[in-house]
Amino acid sequence: MRSAHTCIVLIVAVAAGAAAQAPRKVRPQEKQQVVRLKASPAPEPRAALTYLLLPPVLDQSPGNAAQLYYLANEVAPREKAGKWSEKIEQWMETPPEKLPLKEVAKALGEYSTALRQLELAARREYCHWDLPVRSERMGLVLPELGRYRRLARVLAVKVRLSTAKGDFEQAIHDLQTGFAMSRHVGEGPTLIQPLVGTAISAIMVDRVEELMQAPGAPNLYWALTWLPRPLVDLRGPMQWEAAMVYLMLPPLRRLRDLKTAELTPAQWRAGTDDLVQSLHVLTHRYGKPESSAQTKLALTALAVHAYPRAKQYLRSLGRTDEQIAAMPVQQVVAVYHLETFDRLRDESFKWFHVPYWQARAGLQRAADALDRAKARGEGLPFTAFLPALGRAYFLTAKLDRHVAALRCIEAVRMYAAGHDGKPPARLSDITAVPVPIDPVTGKPFAYKAVGDTVTLEGRAPAPDRPKDDLRYELTLTK
């Protein structure tokens, strides 16, 4: 019986061992990617907001978009594994002018019903997936997110087809659908949803980049400027992610209060039996459990190791030695680990409410502190459920940087339209419209103009990740 009660502490040691032994992955050699664009000068449209990349309010209709997205998924062709996706991938890579227009149009016809549902959904006033997160917690069934990503690629092919035909109105209409879908899919209680939303938006921004290069394409500076920033917002889902451990193990909220509510050792033991079982289910499925005997041995050792620090911690909270001595060892150690977890979790999550370039250093510090704590076996097993979140935030900031860079390019095209096709020598020469800063660094983009070619560069936050650099080379054509 006693050994069963020590499981909560034993599991800590398993997770601690796993965290301490996890090898750091070495990234393969990465190279900076350069995007080369050719585009002609283009003035601001006569009415600045002629083109918008999200459905304008006049085109929206009341109601919830979610059921229409579910319908789109339902009526989309269920292709043989790989067959359609190969074609779609192929057409995503083919230059727009070389697309087999008839074949593409025929293939898109198969998706017309699904695409129509997306078009309607994107023009609904709001999207609420109504996921039963409060009852099912993170065990809820998510919508088929991979499917929406695939539908977004089909929609992207449609945009490419319209761009190739020079039908900019239709291309922009479909881009509105894509951007609205990305924001709708990104709304939800899990981190995965905004990441899928970010991926869909990234697909659409690439299409904007293509459209800008099409002969006679309108200037999309204000269309890009009217997109929300951040384009996909992590703040909503992060509230749920921060509450994750307490969602999974609701009694832990009471455990925190036990600092002031006295429980007898017998009550404590009775109460924690089931909690230990829950942790077993979680760690068994999520982690790599040791054999029962190994686990017990290792965790007992860890409990002995952590107990002095845990006692000291409780003393710092005002507990007397007598009170601490009256508490079960498991409670002392568990409260210590849970409080440590809370502190480490908040150190990460607090940064999601400031812009990425201001949050980056703090997020890195929090990630380092988390690594150190895991290596020391502090806050476990709860910290084992905390991912490194800096990368997720960077992915959304990277998307915003992509949009900001395209705004710069459109500002250059606008400038050139009024200066005999010549680009500005410096970005500061552009005065007609504001030139955005790089949302990743918080500084202006590096800019250089040589003849008719300009380069625009945004640095990656981590120097060992050149793939996260952004570099555009724009050649202005007549």
Place this chain on the structure above:
Amino acid sequence: MDRDRLMFLAGRAAGGRRNRAWQCLAVLLAAGLGALLALRPPPREIERVVVRTVERAAPPAVTPAPLELVLLRPDQLRGHADYLKLREEVLTKGLDALPAPRPVAGGPAEPAETIEHLLGERPRMRPRPSFFGLENLIFGDKS
């Protein structure tokens, strides 16, 4: 003899005989009392300590509330664990870690079912739109 004159003189004679001593005494007394009231010192506060013995009700025996364990069902916990695993894979490997959409054995889906299919009826030929009967005038009535 004037009666009224006589009464007046009698009255005056009676008034002149009145002793004013008691009047003066009354005035003096009133003035003395007024002065006493005006110059009276403020009343002194007297503190009294009243000791009352109240019987206190015995406090209810404090028994700590049992640890309420509203634990998730095992299937919910397994769902949680699956989510954690998926989240980790997405963060480390990217979105390709998401489960692939369900494929089917056949090709593209059947076209969406019509109402006639759903009701088990044979599809009917749709009548051509009528332009206020003009087509009958032009093409002749075929009904």
